[in-house]
Amino acid sequence: MTAAPPPSTGRELSNPPTDGISNLRFSNHSDHLLVSSWDKSVRLYDASANALRGEFMHGGAVLDCCFHDDSSGFSASADHTVRRLVFNYNREDILGRHDAPVRCIEYSYATGQVITGSWDKTLKCWDPRGASAQERSLVGTYAQPERVYSMSLVGNRLVVATAGRHVNVYDLRNMSQPEQRRESSLKYQTRCVRCYPNGTGYALSSVEGRVAMEFFDLSEAGQSKNYGTFATGGCDGYVNVWDGNNKKRLYQYAKYPTSVAALSFSRDGRLLAVASSYTYEEGDKPHEPDAIFVRSVNEVEVKPKPKMLPNPAT
Template identity: 30%
Template sequence: MALFGTQAPAATSTTGDLSKDVEVQQGMPSDSISDLAFSPTHDFLAMTSWDKYLTIFEVTANGTVGKWRAKTINPQNKEEIPLCLAWSPDGTKIAAGGADGHVFYYDLAVLGTGDIVHSHLWQPHSAGVKGLRWFTFQGKPVLITGSWDKSVKYFDMSTGTPIEMGTLQCQERVYSMDVRNQLLVIATAERHIHIVNLQEPSKIHKTISSPLKWQTRVVSCFSDASGFAVGSIEGRCAIQYVDDSNTSLNFSFKCHRQQDPANRDIARVYSVNAISFHPQHGTFSTAGSDGTFHFWDKDAKHRLKGYPDVGGSITATAFNKDGNIFAYAISYDWSKGYAASTPAQKLQVKLHPIMGDECKPRPGSKKR
């Protein structure tokens, strides 16, 4: 699909072009965006936000069309902030995790356009749900939930009604979680990282300390499931392989840092809020509180493109299924506390068309 008309040639320098990016305008939330994700089967973009909404847009060749919208309300008729979301592998279901421990489950196959209501709702956790992912186990769709209550749970969703299959006890609160093929990676408070082989989902295969010295913000699995990337609040990203024989390939690098204009010896350090891997090329993006995003080739240890400041913190990112659209959310990320949360903060979701070689690995790089 040619996104938003004819594609222009990619810039030849490492500075990327934002001029073709399209802003989502219809049906946007009124508060910060906590998560966003594309459907694995269609160009539907879902987002959760601090105004307690789950919103789904259909991305068309001419931009976006608002399609579905739902407010998260728990059984006590209390509105709940959704912190994360995840699509089912067939793209017909979506789940959102709430700040009070509820999971909101929607079956989109039986719904029309307009407002949506959850098909099922339950409270698997005693604290906020900060991670949601799906995988297929013994032919059944399974939803994984990770929480600040220091647990990860599995639910068989083959009948539409959640059936609990098991629980993993984590060493600390779950901050981020990702799945690729049979690899589950759980990043918690105090820099713990749990690695799980989903062929044996009932046990933690290995626990390591983050290679980064400060609090983990995000974890994202490689496209080929051979490892994962970790981003932290210190403006660093780490590349980590699962197989011990590949430890020589592990490395970390600085990113999302700016020189202080008044003193070039001082660097301003920003949080890495989001890491997304390209579905075909195995390259990846980082996005941060500094308002920039970058595309990287981890095998060549090379930055492919860096983009100018978009005018606000980037809180979430996602590639679509074909890898020709990159979505990024601009909203306040609370990195500077309540005092910095003002009406002047930018709130946007933009769609960046991937052009030319923006996300292609350097010649000679091994795709992972």
């Protein structure tokens, strides 16, 4: 038996993936957690009960996953397929295909579409509502300047980050061309992009460990907006919570056994899921087993500290 982790790392989920964890996401409706892995699986957990509720096997590594609702979800695989997962029946079917591994997947509640990004340098939008494969349709294919590395959406806005430090911002109601074409303000390759929940912009991280906070509104007033608190996880095994407005670290959790490959907050912010999974930044070497930790989030860890006002002159 292995020793229990320190309390500050959270509770470790049983039955973790057997190879690298590519992503994990909480449901928008419950404490269910969906986890994709290089072991060709997607696993569904009840994070509060520490119970594995379902497992779906693919023909290749699974590089991303997302929920539709608590009864179904979607996955993106290195075998070039996009799949729909039906949890209650433990069934999966192929929604569509790309010409190369599918790196990213999102479900848009605004349009009812599944959006995928691939290393074939395209985005594809799918209508998943048909009862059979013949009834489902490819809504559109949109060329990208390079391989898609990360995507995020909020409302009708979709942000796509590709190789070559390109960033395209789309309005899902008009995908004919990007609303904005940008270049990452960071020097090195993009690692991850995530939209702000309030819809005003996005956070962009790169492989050297830096994070840039960007806004959709390019006006001077738009660029001076606040962006609150956020969390980052790194190859150093640490999760940090930041006060974005004051550019200060609020809290650092105890070190995890190996690299932090992915993070996800639950819908109400009470829980944080952490994928402790070596990301091969130092090549093939012995490393700790892949694990998923779920920890409770305390207000003191995420609430910005009030600014100290100078003493009035006497």
